[in-house]
Amino acid sequence: MTNQRSAAPARLALKGDLLDFTAAPQWARVDDPAVRLRPDHWLLIEHGRIVGAQADDPGDGWAREDHAGRLILPGFVDTHVHSPQLDVIASYGAELLDWLETYTFPAEGRYADPEVARVGAGRFLDALLAHGTTSAVVYPTVHKVSADALFDAAAERGMRLITGKVLMDRHAPDGLRDDVVQAERDCLDLIARHHGRERLAYAVTVRFAPTSTPEQLAMAGALCRADASLYMQTHVAENRGEVEWVAKLFPDARSYLDVYDRVGLLHPRAVLAHGIWLDDTDRRVLARTGAHLAHCPSSNLFLGSGLFDWPGALAAGVRVSAASDVGGGTSLSTQRTLADGYKVQSLNGQRMTAWSGLHAATLGAAQALGLERELGHFGAATLADVCVWDWAVGPVAEGRMALTRDAHERAFAWMTLSDERNLVASYVAGALRYRRP
Numbered sequence: 048m049t050n051q052r053s054a055a056p057a058r059l060a061l062k063g064d065l066l067d068f069t070a071a072p073q074w075a076r077v078d079d080p081a082v083r084l085r086p087d088h089w090l091l092i093e094h095g096r097i098v099g100a101q102a103d104d105p106g107d108g109w110a111r112e113d114h115a116g117r118l119i120l121p122g123f124v125d126t127h128v129h130s131p132q133l134d135v136i137a138s139y140g141a142e143l144l145d146w147l148e149t150y151t152f153p154a155e156g157r158y159a160d161p162e163v164a165r166v167g168a169g170r171f172l173d174a175l176l177a178h179g180t181t182s183a184v185v186y187p188t189v190h191k192v193s194a195d196a197l198f199d200a201a202a203e204r205g206m207r208l209i210t211g212k213v214l215m216d217r218h219a220p221d222g223l224r225d226d227v228v229q230a231e232r233d234c235l236d237l238i239a240r241h242h243g244r245e246r247l248a249y250a251v252t253v254r255f256a257p258t259s260t261p262e263q264l265a266m267a268g269a270l271c272r273a274d275a276s277l278y279m280q281t282h283v284a285e286n287r288g289e290v291e292w293v294a295k296l297f298p299d300a301r302s303y304l305d306v307y308d309r310v311g312l313l314h315p316r317a318v319l320a321h322g323i324w325l326d327d328t329d330r331r332v333l334a335r336t337g338a339h340l341a342h343c344p345s346s347n348l349f350l351g352s353g354l355f356d357w358p359g360a361l362a363a364g365v366r367v368s369a370a371s372d373v374g375g376g377t378s379l380s381t382q383r384t385l386a387d388g389y390k391v392q393s394l395n396g397q398r399m400t401a402w403s404g405l406h407a408a409t410l411g412a413a414q415a416l417g418l419e420r421e422l423g424h425f426g427a428a429t430l431a432d433v434c435v436w437d438w439a440v441g442p443v444a445e446g447r448m449a450l451t452r453d454a455h456e457r458a459f460a461w462m463t464l465s466d467e468r469n470l471v472a473s474y475v476a477g478a479l480r481y482r483r484p
């Protein structure tokens with residue numbers, strides 16, 4: 048593994064089967080024209096930016112890496128993941144609320160220590176890169192130092208990272224609560240130092256409605272209204288017990304989502320994880336405000352939270368990205384996340400194509416975050432966040448791949464059978480950040 052700040056070569060060409068999207072594929076359509084598959088092509092990268100793709104060898108003026116017979120994808124975007132929860136991934140026997148109390152809060156408490164935060168941030172981002180994820184929207188902890196550490200570690204690696212100190216001023220143990228005044232001060236300081244620096248952006252980070260007082264939610268909404276370039280991230284309607292709790296805590300709100308809407312937290316840069324237990328009015332509110340849902344199927348299955356109605360969200364005009372939600376989710380691997388996404392839709396009587404899944408983790412996520420001019424596809428002038436994958440690792444996958452009959456079968460088998468062991472290399476803005484040992 049490499050995480051040294053190696054510079055991108057001036058002219059780099061990567062050969063393989065280039066797969067990306069030019070638009071959103073239609074739900075359940077396997078022969079979709081939005082899929083752009085260019086087998087055995089060279090992806091051309093100059094000074095870290097994609098400048099084109101061609102079948103012909105670009106010649107001696109380029110540093111060439113021939114990965115013929117391999118898959119080349121835009122780096123994945125994980126739109127909802129918790130860095131300190133790597134330490135509690137795969138914890139047994141709980142639903143959301145007792146899982147938070149038993150496992151998550153004790154793990155997050157350790158991040159008050161700047162050294163723990165620094166080491167944890169580096170380890171977390173290197174793990175993302177070793178899973179083919181080059182950009183992420185991340186929860187650190189309530190501690191300002193944990194956000195600082197993530198921003199600095201992402202800047203060192205040249206990564207697009209959206210994060211912010213977690214806001215929680217109630218219903219959390221000692222050492223994990225802030226207060227409105229200090230939290231606002233910390234947010235403003237972090238925004239001043241990191242928002243817009245290199246590829247970093249600040250997200251006003253409300254853990255979820257139960258852990259913030261109405262006063263803190265109002266403060267968070269005011270931050271968003273004062274600067275439309277800020278992101279916002281939170282959780283919504285993940286689990287039924289949680290939804291009932293929110294109804295008790297906010298009796299005046301029409302719904303869980305409405306708690307956020309009434310204070311101004313829903314806007315085009317808002318990322319809401321889960322959104323399983325929403326109604327039609329909620330979906331109309333999401334469509335109207337431009338806030339988007341990060342669907343976390345692995346986490347939803349693991350914690351028994353529920354089955355997300357993906358086509359229902361799309362039909363209502365709500366944008367949806369895919370996310371790991373580690374440590375509720377059980378892997379940083381986007382393929383494992385998407386394979387679980389397929390199973391969730393199966394239980395709903397739906398079929399999710401590989402195209403819908405892969406789009407939601409690349410171009411779809413980039414568009415939902417307003418970053419489609421920077422990443423998520425192989426269009427000219429985007430930064431070269433690119434990953435090279437083996438189509439198959441091991442005899443079972445090799446055997447299955449050999450029998451696939453068309454592009455969708457192949458992509459679907461890959462999505463279902465592959466994981467981080469298939470990853471050959473990750474590039475961030477054209478610089479090599481991971482290579483399989």
Ligand SMILES: [Zn+2]
Pocket residue numbers: 127128129282320372375
């Ligand atoms: Zn989460």
